Amino acid sequence: MPIARVGVTNIAVALIRRLRDEHGPLMFHQSGGCCDGSAPMCYPAGEFKVGRSDILLGEIEGCPVYIGAAQWELWKHTRLVIDAVPGRGAGFSLESPEGMRFLTRSTVLTDPERAELDAACPVRQMDG
Numbered sequence: 001m002p003i004a005r006v007g008v009t010n011i012a013v014a015l016i017r018r019l020r021d022e023h024g025p026l027m028f029h030q031s032g033g034c035c036d037g038s039a040p041m042c043y044p045a046g047e048f049k050v051g052r053s054d055i056l057l058g059e060i061e062g063c064p065v066y067i068g069a070a071q072w073e074l075w076k077h078t079r080l081v082i083d084a085v086p087g088r089g090a091g092f093s094l095e096s097p098e099g100m101r102f103l104t105r106s107t108v109l110t111d112p113e114r115a116e117l118d119a120a121c122p123v124r125q126m127d128g
Contacts, residue, residue, distance in 0.1 A: 008060035
């Protein structure tokens with residue numbers, strides 16, 4: 001199976017499906033800090049305005065996942081995996097009232113994995 005820049009756990013898939021049933025199409029943005037720390041934020045699709053410095057990492061469960069360019073520079077050597085655990089979600093993220101929260105786990109890519117990804121799935125910044 002080809003490696004992807006972003007993955008998702010089964011627990012997160014179940015939460016995404018529940019949120020999508022309630023809110024419709026979704027999107028994620030990997031936060032770079034500020035109010036909610038470095039958490040993956042889940043929004044109704046199009047509610048978060050993607051800017052020119054945002055990078056599309058891929059999709060999980062049909063939902064696009066973006067990351068800011070500055071955050072990407074810190075994490076570009078890793079594969080991000082969106083997980084969900086019990087707890088209070090980030091204030092602006094849709095899972096907040098669900099008693100669950102999304103979090104990002106990462107694994108360091110090997111040099112061959114990174115080369116494969118860079119060749120097969122080059123990242124691109126958004127047009128704004």
